[in-house]
Amino acid sequence: MGQKSKKDGFILQAGILAAAGIVVRIIGILYRSPLVAIIGDEGNGYYNTAYTIYTIILLVSSYSIPSAVSKVIAARLAKGEYRNAHKIFMGAFFYVIIVGGIGSLVCFFFAGNMVGESSAQVLRVFSPTIFLSGLLGVMRGYFQAHRSMVQTSFSQILEQILNALVSIGAASFLMSLVKDKDTTTQAIYGAIGSAMGTGAGVLIALLFMAAVYGLNRSMFQRRRKRDKTGREITYGQVFKLIIGMVTPVLLSTCIYNMSGATNLKIYCGIAENIKQYTEAQATTYYGLFSGKANQITNIPIALATAMSSAIIPSIAASFEKKDKAGCRGKIGSAIKTTMLISIPAAMGLVVLAKPVVYVLYPQAGTLELVTGLLRVLSVSVIFYGLSTLSNGVLQGTGYVNKPVIHAALSLVIQTLVLVLLLLYTPLDLYALPVAAICYSVCMSVFNGYSMRKKLGYRQEGFKTFLIPVLASGLMGLVAWLIYEGSTRLFVLGGMLEQGEMNWFYNLLCLAMAVLAAVPTYFGLVIKLGAIGKRELEAMPGGRTIVGIVKKLHLL
Numbered sequence: 152m153g154q155k156s157k158k159d160g161f162i163l164q165a166g167i168l169a170a171a172g173i174v175v176r177i178i179g180i181l182y183r184s185p186l187v188a189i190i191g192d193e194g195n196g197y198y199n200t201a202y203t204i205y206t207i208i209l210l211v212s213s214y215s216i217p218s219a220v221s222k223v224i225a226a227r228l229a230k231g232e233y234r235n236a237h238k239i240f241m242g243a244f245f246y247v248i249i250v251g252g253i254g255s256l257v258c259f260f261f262a263g264n265m266v267g268e269s270s271a272q273v274l275r276v277f278s279p280t281i282f283l284s285g286l287l288g289v290m291r292g293y294f295q296a297h298r299s300m301v302q303t304s305f306s307q308i309l310e311q312i313l314n315a316l317v318s319i320g321a322a323s324f325l326m327s328l329v330k331d332k333d334t335t336t337q338a339i340y341g342a343i344g345s346a347m348g349t350g351a352g353v354l355i356a357l358l359f360m361a362a363v364y365g366l367n368r369s370m371f372q373r374r375r376k377r378d379k380t381g382r383e384i385t386y387g388q389v390f391k392l393i394i395g396m397v398t399p400v401l402l403s404t405c406i407y408n409m410s411g412a413t414n415l416k417i418y419c420g421i422a423e424n425i426k427q428y429t430e431a432q433a434t435t436y437y438g439l440f441s442g443k444a445n446q447i448t449n450i451p452i453a454l455a456t457a458m459s460s461a462i463i464p465s466i467a468a469s470f471e472k473k474d475k476a477g478c479r480g481k482i483g484s485a486i487k488t489t490m491l492i493s494i495p496a497a498m499g500l501v502v503l504a505k506p507v508v509y510v511l512y513p514q515a516g517t518l519e520l521v522t523g524l525l526r527v528l529s530v531s532v533i534f535y536g537l538s539t540l541s542n543g544v545l546q547g548t549g550y551v552n553k554p555v556i557h558a559a560l561s562l563v564i565q566t567l568v569l570v571l572l573l574l575y576t577p578l579d580l581y582a583l584p585v586a587a588i589c590y591s592v593c594m595s596v597f598n599g600y601s602m603r604k605k606l607g608y609r610q611e612g613f614k615t616f617l618i619p620v621l622a623s624g625l626m627g628l629v630a631w632l633i634y635e636g637s638t639r640l641f642v643l644g645g646m647l648e649q650g651e652m653n654w655f656y657n658l659l660c661l662a663m664a665v666l667a668a669v670p671t672y673f674g675l676v677i678k679l680g681a682i683g684k685r686e687l688e689a690m691p692g693g694r695t696i697v698g699i700v701k702k703l704h705l706l
Contacts, residue, residue, distance in 0.1 A: 171304030172453030175311040180446060182315035184511050187442070189322050190341030192517065193334065193431055196438030198342035200415060201273035202349075203441065204265045207412045208254045209281050210405040220292030222547060223396050228296060229468040233374040235384050240293050242389035247285030255282040267419075267430050269339050276346040283353045290360035302363050310356035318348025335431060399551035406558035410590050411441070413566055414583055421573045440583045443512050444524035451496035451532050452539065466547035479608050482544050486537070487615045491681065493536035494616075495672045498623035499665070500529035502631050506661040513654055520580070528584035534591035541598035550605055557597035565590035614681040622675035629671045634664040677705045 187195045220243045227236040259278040262271035291303045322344030329340050384392075415437060422433040469477040500507065505522045512521060542554045565586045572582035602608045637660040641647040647656055676682055677700055684706060687697050700706045 171307050173450060175307050176446075176450040176453050178308070178311045178315055180450065180511050182319060183442070183446060184513075186319055186322060186345060187512060187514070189319065189326065190345065191334070191338055192435045192438060192514065194322075194338035194341040194345075195442045196431070196434035196436070197270045197273050197339055198345045199438045199442040200266050200270040200419075200434050201262075201277060201342065201346065203411050203415045204262075204270075204274055205258065205277040205281070207405065207409060208258050209284055210401065220289055220393075221295035223392055224293060224296035225465075225468050226471045229471050230380065231378065232380050232382060233371075233378040234380075235382070236296070237371065237375055238384060238386065238389050239392060240289070242386060242393055243289045243292070244286070246390070246393050247289055248282075251282040251285030254285075255279060267434070269335065269430065270342075270434065272339055273342045273346050276343050277349065280350040280353050283350070283357055287353055287357040287360060290357070290364060293364075294360075302360060306356040306359050309359055310352040312352075313355045314348045314352030316348070317351040318345045321345070321347045396551065399546075399555055402555045406555060406562055409558070409562055410565055410587070413562065414569060414586060415441070417566065417569055418573065418580075418583060421570075425574070426579075436580055437583075439517055439521055440524055440528075440580055443508070443517075443521045444528050444584070445587075447507060447511065447525055448500065448528050448532050448535075451493055451500075452535050466544060470548045475606075478548065478606065482602070482606075482608055483611065483615075485540055485544075486610055489536045489540050490533070490615050491619055491676065493533045494619040495623040495626055495668075497529045497532040498627045499630060499668060500532065501526050502627040503634060503661060503664060504529070506634060506657050506664075509652055509654065510658050510661060515652075518652075524580065524584055527581060528587060531584070531588045531591045534588065534595045538591055538594035538598055541595065541602060545598060545601060545605075548606060550601065553601045553605070554598065557594055557601070560597060561590050561593035564593050618676055618679045618681040622672050622679065622681070625675060626668045626672040630664040630668040633667045634660050637663050674703070674705055 190198070220239070224236045224239050227233075227239065255278045258281055259275050262274040262278075265271070266274055287306075291306065294302045322341040325340040325344040326337050329336050418437055419430075419433040422428040422436070423430060428436070466478055466481055469481065504525045505518070508522045508525060509518060512518075545551070545553045568589045569582055569586035572578050572585060576582070578585065599610070638647070638656070641656050641660070642649055647653055673682075677687075684697055687700065687706075688694060697706065
C-alpha cells in the first residue's frame, strides 16, 4: 500500500495544483465581469490584444521555466545530488535575468510594431511583469521539483487576488482621470489599469515565494551538506543543462501557445483590410472570443495544466531510474483523471453555455454571440486537456523536441483552416473557435502517436473515454431538464416573464442544475466501473468516499 501511495503521490500534488488553478481561474472570471463592465468591450479588446502578445513574449522568456527547472532539478534530486540541484537553481536565476530582461525591453520598445497603437500603450505596461515572472518561475520550479505544490498553489491564489483588486481599482481610477475624454481614450486607460493589476499580482507572488524559500533555506543547506554523491557539476555544465532543457520546452510552449497571437493577427488583419472593420471594431470582436468565451474554457483546462506540471518531475524521476512500468502507470492515471473531468466539463459548457455567460458577462448586446462562441469552443476543452498533458509526458521522458515539431505542424494546419474559413465562409468570428478545435485535435493526435511509438504506451479507452462520454451525455440531459424546469417554475410563479433573463434567478437555476449534474455524473462513472475502489481510496478522504458510495450501492 505504501508503494501504491508513493506511485499516486503526483496525483495528489496535481490535485493541489489543479484546485489552486481552478480557484485562480474562478477569481479571474469573477473579477473580469465587473472589470469589463467598467472598461467596456472596447477596453477589454485592447487589454486582450496586448495580453495575447505579452503572453507570447512571456512564453519565450520565462513561462516554461517552472516546468523546465523542475524537470532538471528533479532528475538530480532522484540521485541525491543536492549540491548539483542547488547549482542548477542558481544557474536558472542567471538565465532568466538575461532572457527576461531582453523580453521586457522588446515588449516595451517594439510594442507599436506588434499591435495597433491603442493596444501598444497597454502592452508597454506589461513589460516589467515579464522580468518578474521569470524570477517567480524559477522559485516555483524549485519547489515543484521537490514535489511540493502547496507553495506554488498558494502563491498563484495570492497573485490572482491582488491582480483582481489592483485591476479593478486602477482601471476605475485611471478612467476617472480622463472622464472628459472620448470613449476610446477612456477604454485605453481602463485597459492600462487592468495591465497594472497583472504586474502587481506577479510581484506579490514573487515576494511570497522568496519569503518561503528564506524560511526553508537552512533545511536546503543541511541537505547539501549531507550530499555524499561526490559528483559536482561545474556552472558551465549547469548552463548547458538549462539551455538544453529549457530551450526545447520554451520553443514547444511558445509554438503551442502561438496560435492565439497568430489568430489575433490573422483575424484583425482580414477584418480591417478586407472586411473594412475599424481597429476598434476588430479588436472588440476579438475580445469577445479571447476575453470572454476563451476565459471560461480555461477553467477546466486548469486541471490538465496542473497535471502536466505535477507529472513532469515525477515522470523524470521514474525515467531516470529506467522504471518504464512506473512511467506508463503514472501516464495512464494522469490521462484518465484529466478526461474524467474534461469531458463532463465540455458537455456542461455546451448545455449550460447561455446561463454561464449571463452570470459572468451579463452584457445583453453580446450575450448570444458569446454563448454561440462558447458552445463551439467547449469541444476544445477535451483536446487541450489531452494535448497539454501529453506535452508534459514527452518533456518529462526526454523527448523534448517532439512537442516542438507537433506544435509547429498543428499551427500550420490551423492557420490554413482559419484563413480559408475567414475568406470563403460567412463564419467570421466563429472561425476562431473552429481553428482552436483543429489545433488541439492535431496536437493530441501527434503527441499520442509519439507516446505510442517512443514509450510503447497505449491508453485504455473504455474507462478513460467511452464511459465518461456516456455519463456526460446523461448528465447534460439532467442539467438541461433541471435548468429549464426550474426556469419555467419561476415563470409560472409570476417571478419571471416568459423569455425574460434575470441575473439572480438565472444564477439560482444554474446552481440547481450544476448541483444535480455533478453527483449524477460521478454516480454514473462509479456505477459503470470507470472509477474503482482503489482509485477512490487514493483520493483525499478516500475511505469516507468509499463508505458513502457503498451505502448508495454504487460499488
